[in-house]
Amino acid sequence: MKTMQEGAAAALHPSAPAAPLAAASVPHAALSLNGLKPRTPALVTGLVPARDGREHSTLLRLLEIGFVPGEAVQVLARGAWGGDPLAVRVGQATFALRQQEAAMVQVQVLA
Numbered sequence: 001m002k003t004m005q006e007g008a009a010a011a012l013h014p015s016a017p018a019a020p021l022a023a024a025s026v027p028h029a030a031l032s033l034n035g036l037k038p039r040t041p042a043l044v045t046g047l048v049p050a051r052d053g054r055e056h057s058t059l060l061r062l063l064e065i066g067f068v069p070g071e072a073v074q075v076l077a078r079g080a081w082g083g084d085p086l087a088v089r090v091g092q093a094t095f096a097l098r099q100q101e102a103a104m105v106q107v108q109v110l111a
């Protein structure tokens with residue numbers, strides 16, 4: 001997992017150079033993690049810019065738990081009513097995210 005010193009902070013700052021994506025299958029269109037269909041393999045491409053302090057704190061937490069550019073990600077399951085929360089695997093860890101948190105993670109679907 002990348003640390004803030006290794007480039008994870010670049011995901012918070014659009015002007016910073018993007019971290020290279022891991023070599024994998026040919027990627028398809030980018031979308032938010034909350035729009036990813038269950039069991040679809042994808043890569044994290046970045047995080048959306050924070051609009052306020054609360055969102056900034058959420059983005060930092062997402063980076064700390066592994067939602068960094070180039071990391072493998074997959075939605076495992078969705079909650080029954082309204083699809084909240086989502087069970088998400090990032091790298092080798094599994095987390096529960098709210099829809100609004102998952103919407104902050106940009107992903108690219110793999111073939």
